[in-house]
Ligand SMILES: Nc1ncnc2c1ncn2[C@@H]1O[C@H](COP(=O)(O)OP(=O)(O)OP(=O)(O)O)[C@@H](O)[C@H]1O
């Protein structure tokens with residue numbers, strides 16, 4: 001994963017609404033959508049069919065006009081932009097679509113070269129060389145004179161990727177780029193796309209239904225009926241791939257999204273444990289009082305998907321063994337799951353239970369290494385919750 005630049009926003013969307021005019025009635029499909037895309041990040045957009053993903057992507061891609069709200073692309077406001085401006089802005093980004101959208105009457109080199117021909121500093125000779133280099137990077141250096149018809153689905157999508165990246169855009173939009181491919185090819189194409197985007201330092205917004213590709217995301221957004229929310233099920237499935245779709249849906253429905261500010265305390269040592277926490281964004285510090293009553297830092301958690309608070313939940317009325325405080329500059333966003341729901345999750349899924357136990361064991365070992373002064377329990381507590389019938 002690239003190191004995201006969290007200071008520069010390539011896209012800044014605020015309270016974006018969109019409606020389609022159908023016959024003589026208007027149907028709103030986007031509601032108050034607000035989010036940024038930072039330079040160099042991988043943002044995934046998920047959501048059910050008809051939830052508004054393509055509409056959103058087409059607005060960011062200047063393929064439609066903004067109706068209400070603000071959408072800034074590369075610093076330029078698109079609300080009120082005329083056709084010329086939209087066309088100019090469109091040329092600055094890259095697109096990858098589900099159905100490849102290659103032109104059948106052009107060779108694959110010509111298809112790729114098209115993106116360069118639209119650039120202001122176009123030179124035919126350089127464009128040709130650059131297109132061939134780019135096709136080489138997607139593994140099609142020996143096919144540059146072939147026509148799309150002669151290629152497989154995966155190869156066509158590689159051409160589309162070369163076309164999307166050849167002019168080194170700062171942002172690439174991909175709308176279900178793997179939907180028409182089998183899963184192995186889809187995974188290969190996505191991996192290639194990600195690594196090239198990283199090399200060329202461009203941010204990507206990918207619409208996908210494929211949970212297996214989500215682990216490379218810097219951010220996962222979820223669209224539901226035209227509104228943007230946290231992709232709770234997807235986030236959980238990354239951390240606990242052992243949960244079934246039904247379990248994920250049940251837990252996602254009952255999880256809460258919460259935000260803390262640097263300095264806020266999420267968990268206080270000595271309190272009764274009542275919730276499980278999954279980190280979505282930001283950084284937290286884990287501290288524990290030593291025998292002199294001083295707070296000693298045990299560790300820091302800062303990766304999306306890090307979780308905490310499970311130890312106290314796995315024993316009846318256990319007290320929190322450490323304090324967890326929000327740190328860093330950014331807000332800390334978490335998903336929280338109530339004790340009873342967490343207990344049910346562990347009870348219903350033996351594999352999830354094993355996974356958590358394993359993680360706990362590792363943490364205990366880490367704590368023992370980093371904090372020789374006090375010895376926490378040497379083995380993870382057995383997991384009694386919910387096992388009594
Ligand atoms: N050109 C259009 N005219 C009228 N309604 C439209 C148009 N395009 C999309 N819609 C409607 O807007 C809603 C959102 O559609 P959109 O294509 O953005 O969804 P999506 O999340 O991309 O779905 P999918 O996963 O099936 O691609 C749907 O109800 C759809 O029927």
Ligand SMILES: [Mg+2]
Pocket residue numbers: 053054055175
């Ligand atoms: Mg769509």
